[in-house]
Amino acid sequence: MRSFCAGFLLGVCGLQQLARLPSWGQTALYGGALLGLALACVWLARRLRARRQLARAAMLCAAASLLAGGLGGWVWAAYCAQERLQARLGAQWERRDVVLSGVISSLPHQTPLGLQFIFTPDPGQVLSPQQRLYLGWHKEESSDRAPVAHAAERWRFCLRIGAPHGHANPAGFDYEAWAFAQNLQGGGQVVPARKSAPDCQPQRLAAQAGGPGARLARWREDLRSRILQALPGAPYAGVLVALVIGEQRAIAHSDWQLFNAAGIGHLLSISGLHITMLAALCGALAGWLWRHSFFTRASLPLYWPAPYVAAVCGCLAAAGYVLLAGAEAPALRTLYMLIAATLCRMLWRNLPISVVLAWALLAVLLPDPWAVLSAGFWLSFGAVALLLYAGSGRRRDAQERLTEMASWRRQAWVRLRQEARAQGAVTFGLLPLSVLLFAQISLLSPFANALAIPLISLGVTPLALLGAASLTFLPEACGAALLQAAHWLLQALAALVAQMHSVLPPWRLPQAGWPAFACASVGLLFLFLPLWRARLCALAAMLPLVLQPAAHPAPGALWLTALDVGQGTALLIETERHRMLYDSGPAYPSGSDAGQQILLPYLQARGISALDGMMISHADADHAGGAASLMQGVRLGWWRSSLDPQHALRQSAAAQALPHIPCRAGQEWEWDGWRFAILHPDPTFANASRSNARSCVLKISHAQAPALLLAGDIEAAQEAHLLARGAPLRAAILLAPHHGSGTSSSVPFLQAVQPELALFQVGWHNRYRHPRADVWQRYAELGIWRARTDREGALLLQLDAAGWRMHSQRASRQRYWQTPMTPE
Template identity: 30%
Template sequence: MKLLFGIVVAIITLKWWPSIPSIGVVIATLLILIALHRFVSEIVIGAAIGCLIATGAVAIFQHKTDTALTVDVNTTIAGKVGSLFTKENGQTSVIFDVDTVNGRKLTIFETFRARLYWRTELPVKQGQHWSVTARLREPYGRVNEAGFDAETYFLSRHIHSKGSVRSANVLNERVSVRQQLYDTVYKNVAHLDSARFLIALAFGERGMLSSEDWQQLRDSGLAHLMAISGLHIGLAFFFGYTVTRYVFPLIVKRDTHLWIPLVMGLVAACLYAWMAGFSLTTQRALMALLVVSLIRQSGYSASPFSTFFLVLAAVLVFDPLSIFSASFWLSFGAVYALCIMALFRPTAPLEESVIQKVARYVKSLLIMQCVLMIGMLPLMWTWFGGVSLTALFFNVLAVPLISLITVPLILLGLILTPFGASSYVWHAADLSLQPLMSLLGVASFGWLETQGPSTVFPIVVVLLAFVLWLVGFRTIPIAAGVIGLSLFTWKNTQTDTTAWRVDVFDVGHGLAVLIEKEGRAVLYDTGAAWSSGTVAASVIAPVLTQRGSKLDGLILSHGDNDHAGGEAWVTKHLVPQWVRSSENDLGHLACLRGNRWRWQQLEFEVLYPLTLSDRAKNASSCVIKVSDGKHAVLLTGDLPKAQETYLLTQNDDVSADVLIVPHHGSKTSSSEAFINHVNPKAAIASTGRYTPWNLPHPDVVSRYENRGIEWFETGYDGQVRAQFSDKGWRVLSQRNDTEPFWYRKKFGAPKRKE
C-alpha cells in the first residue's frame, strides 16, 4: 500500500510540476532507488514509479501534439469523426481522430485527436471518414484567474490540437452504430419536453442543454445527474447484475458459475459507457467497477478506504492526465466523503418491519446527502465559486427518481429502440422527469456565492453539521474539523487600504481592464460579444465572483465590438452604478477631456476625446489616467497616432508606470514620441493569437523593448495584473508568475511575427 501511495502522490501532483523531467533521468533515478531499496522507503520508490508513469503520459501527449502542429501551412489530414450530430443541431466544433497526415499513415504513437471548427452544408456524422484540409494549432487557451480553462480541458480529454477546416471531402459515408442509434432515439424524443435531458442521460451528449439549463442544474446541485456519470454506470451494472442474478438460476439449476451475474453487470456497464462514447467519467467508473469486482471475486476483505485507494491508483495509472479534469476531483471527492460516512454507518437490525426499512432508507439517504454537501464544500467552492443551499432537498427527491425510474426506463428504451418498440418507454421516461423539470424553474434562489467575504458561508456549514447531528450522524470531531477547514479557507476581509490593482484580461482580440480596490471595481471595456456568449460572462463575471468584488462603474473606450460588445450583458447582470463613454447616449455619463472624479481614493482624469460622437470609433477612444498620487496607469483604448500627437501638443502629464498599449500594438499607434512622453516601466498589450490582424506589429514591440520597457502580451502571457501600494508596485502574468506550470510554458511560448 505504501508503494501505491507514492504512485498516487506523484501522479496527482502532475498538474503543479514546473517542468517535465526527461524519461531517461526518471528511469535512472528509479533504478538507483530500486538498487537501494533496503535503505529507501517504499513511498519514495512508488513516487519514482508514479513520476515515470506521469512523464510517459506527458511525453506521448506532447509527441502527438508535435505531430499535429503545422501552424503556418494548411495540412491535409484524414481520419474519423468522433462527435455525434443531428441534422437539426448541425456542427461547428467537431472531434476528429486523425490517422493520416499529408498522405502518410501515422503510427499508433502519432495518431492524434483534433478539435476542428467546421462549417459545411454536408451532413457530418460520427464514424464517417473524411479527408480535410485544415490549419492546425497547438491546444492553447485563454489563461485567466477564473473562468473556463481550455488548456486543462484539452489535456484532460487528450485533444492534441485545434484548428479550422478550409475544405473537406468524405471518404466513407458509413456512420457508427452509436450514431445510427442516436438518430433513431432523437426522432423518438425530439418532440418531448425533456428531450434535451433524455439525450444527455442516454448518450452523454449535453450540447442540447442551454446555458439556462446549466445554471438551473448548478443552482439545484443536480448537474451530476444530467449526464452519463459514474452513478449511472453503476446503475447499469446493478441492472445487469440483478437481472442476471434472478434469471440465471431459472436457466441453470446448479450452483455453479456464480461469477456470471458479476460479468453481466460489467457488460451492461460497458454497453452504457459505449453509449456515452467512453467518455473520461465513464472510463473511470468502469475502472472502479472492475477493481471492486476483482476484489470481491478474490475473496480479499478490503476496507472502504483501501478499496477507494486501489481504485484511485488504478484510474491514475490508466490515465494520469485525468487529474486535469474537474470531474475527477469531484467524483473522487464524493466517494471519499462516502467512505468517511461508511466508517460510522450503524449496523442494520436483524429484524425490522417494512416501515422501519423504508425509514432507515430515507434516513440513510438524508445522511448521505448531508455528508456529500459538507464534504464537497471545499471542492465546490474551488471549482464553481459557490454552493447550492437547495442541493440537499433536490438530491433527496431527484436521486431516487432518476436512479430507480428514469435511468432504468432509458436503458429499456435503448434496448427496445432497434426493434421499433420504444415509443411508450420514452414517453414514460419523459413523464418521470416532469416533476424535476418543474422544480428546476425555482432553483435559482438556492445558489450562494462563497468566494467573496461572506458571513453566510460558515453559518451554512454549521447548519449542515447540525442537520447531520439531528439525523444521528454524531461525528462531532469530523464536523468540527470540516467547519474549522471552512473557516480557515474563508477569505480574510482585512485588506491593505493602500493596495489597488489593474488587471488586463486574456480575452483574445479585444480589451477588458479591471481596476479594483478594497473589494470594489471599475471596468474599462468589456471585451467582445458573439452569438453564443460574451467575454463579460465567461471571464469578467467569474473573476468578480471569485474575488467577491462589486462592480461600481463601467467605462467604454469606444463602440467597437471587441471593446464594448459586452455592455448589455454587464449592465444587466453586473449592474454597475454608472456607465461612462464618449458616445451620445442618454444612459451614459460623458467621458470627455477635462472630466475628473475620485473613486476609492484613486484619481481618474480623462485626457481624450474633445467631443462626444454618435458612434465612437478608434479616434474617439476615451483615454484615462488613473493615479493614487504616487503610481499611475494610462488607459488608451484604440487611440491612433494623430490623437497621440494631440495629447503631446497639450503638454499633458501622460507619464505612467504602466501603459495599456494603444490599439493592441498596431503600427498605427504607439509612436516613438508618445512612448517617450509616457515613459512607462511596463507596457501591456491585449492581443489574441493567430488573428487576421497579426497584432502586435513587430516594429511596435521593438519600440518598447529597445527602450528597456518590460513587455507583456495577453495572447502569450495570459491575464496580466499590475499591483500597487504605498510599498511599491509590480507586474505579474498569470501564465508565467501565478501559474508557472509545465503545460502553461508548453502552450505559452511567444511566436513573434517577423
C-alpha cells in the same frame, strides 16, 4: 496495498505540477533515493518485528509501501507524458497549411460557425495517425449553409494547423490541459477553397471508414439525430441526449447554470451514479433470473453462484453503457471501479471495501494519469471515501436492527435515516472541495439531490434509454412516447429546482487557499465522530474556509488585472475599497462571450459579487461583447460608455434601471486616494462615425504611485488631438492603443506618455495581426517593456508607492503540457 495506491496517487499528482518533465537521469537519481529510503524502512521494520514491536513495524511497512507507490506513480506518469509529448505538434507546424486525408473519429458538434470534430490522419502522410487534430470547419462568408459531415467518414482537407493553445486565466478552464488529456496533439481549421487554390475544396472520400471507435461515434451520432427528431423544439432534448450518449454540448448554458447552482449538475450527463444504478438494476435482474434458473429445472446456481452472475452481468451492462457514452474518461473511471470491485469480490471474499477502492484508484490512474486534473475524479473518489468513513461502525448495527424489526414502516424509517445520513456526509464532507474547485456552497444541494437523484436515476434515465432503444428496434412512435415521458419528468424537475433556487441561491465564497482547505479537510476527520466535542472542533476548523474575505489591495495600492480574453480588452481595476471593469471582452463566434466564459468565473473565484462601476470604452464587439452577461451576473453601481442611445446594450441597461453616464473629457472622481480622469472623447469626437474615435480614455493616477493610461482603441488622429489639447498623458503603464495596430501608437504620443510598460491584449494569431511587427518594434526602440496576453496569459499588476510589479499567469503556473511561448 492501500498505502501503495495512496503513494501512487501522490506520485502522479506531483508530476502533473511540474513546469518541465524531468530527464530520465534525474528520475533515476530521485527514484534511487526513494527506493533506498523504502528499503531502509523495510529493513528497520524487520528488525522491529524481530523485537516484537509490531505496531512500529507496521507503520514502517506502510511508509515503505507509500514511498514505493510514489516512485511508481511518478515514473509511470513521466513515461506516459513523454510518449504523448513526442507526438505533439512543434513550433515548426504553427500556422502551417497542409493537405491531409483522414477519418472523422468523433461526433461532429454543430456551432453557429459550422462544425467541430476530432480528425485522425491516415497513415503515410506528413502527420501520423497518433497526431489527432481538433478541427473547426466554418461555413464560408459568402454562404449561410453550414458544412455537413458525419462521424466515420473519410475526408480530404486543406488545413491550417498548430499546437493547441487556450486562454490562461486564474480559475479559468485550461484548454491545453484538456487537449493533452484527450490525446489531441494539435488543432486547426479547414481552409476554404479559393480561386488561387481550387484543389483545396473539401472532398469526401468514403462514407464508412475508420476503426471501431469511429464506427461507434457514427452510431452515437445517428442515435442523437433520432432523439432530436423525436423531440422537436423540446427545451431539454439536449439533456436527454447527454443522459443517453454522454454528449453534453447540446445543453443550454442557462440550464448548466441552474443545475450547477443547485448542486445537481453531475446528473445532467452519464455520471457514475447512473452507471452504478444501471449496473445494479441489470445485475439484480440477472441474479434473480439465474437464482430461478430462468424458470427451468437446470439448477444453474449449483454451477456458478448467483451473486457472481449478478456482478458480472452488472459490469457488462455498465460496459455497454460506457461504450454508448463514447468511453469518455469520467464514465471509464466508474467502469474501472465496478470491475475492480467485482474482481475483488470474486477472488477475495472478505477483502475490506477500502482495499477495493484502492484497487479502483489504481485501475483509473494506470490508463489515464491525467485524471487527477479533473474535478470529477476528486469528487467521485472523495464521495465514496466519505461514505465509507462516515458509515464505518454503523452498517452492521443498522442491518441487525432491520432483521429484528417486524414492521415495514420501521424498516423504511431506518433506511430513510441511513440515506439521509449518507446524503449529509457527502454534502458536508465535500464542502472543502466545492469551495476549492467551484468557489461556492450550494445550500440547495441536499434537498435538490434528494429529489433529483431518484427521479433522474430511476425515472428519467431508464425512460430515455428505453426510448432510445425503441427508436432503433421498435416503431418510432413507441420510442417517441417514452422520450416524451422522460422529457416531461425532467421539465417538472427543472421547474421545481428553479423555484427552490430563487428562494435559496448558492453561497458564493472566495476560492479556497491550500492552508484553509487543508485545515477544513483535517476537521472532516472529526466531523463524523460520535463525540459532540469533536464535531465542534470540526466546525471550528471549517471557519477559515467559509469566513475568508475577498482579497483586496492594501491602502494606497492598486491592482490591475488584464485578463486573457483573446482579441479584445477586459481589465479589472481594484483599490482598497472599490472595483471597476474597463471593457468586458469580446463576443465569441460560438455564441458565448468573455463575460460568461472568463470574467464571471474569475470574479466568482475571487468572491466578488458586486462592482462599483463598469466602463465600456466603445461599441466594438471585442470591447462590449461581454457587457450584457456581466450586467446580469454581478451587481453594478453604475456604468459609463460612449455608446449611442439607440445601442441595444443601453436599451437593455435602461430596462434594468442601471444608471448610465456618457463618457466625456473632464469627468473625474477619486477612490481611496486614486484619481480617475476621463481624457477622451471631447465634443470634437462626440459624434464621430467610427466608434474607435469615441473611445473612453481613462487615466488613473496617485500622488505617490505610478500612473496608468487606458487608451481604448483611439488612433493617430485622436492621439494628435490629445497632444494638441495638452492632456496630461504621462503614465508609467500604458494599455497599447487599438491593440498595437498600425493606425495607432504614433511616436509623438509614446514620447508624451513615456511609459515604462505597455500592455497588449490580443488574441493568439489573430486575423488582424495585432500587434503589428513595426509597432511592436517601435515600443522596443523607445525602451518600453512589453507584455502581451496571448503569450503570457493574464497579467496582474500591483502599483503602490514602491513602484509597480507584474505577474503573468503562464509564468506563475507553468505546466509541461502548455504550448511554449513564441519567442520575439
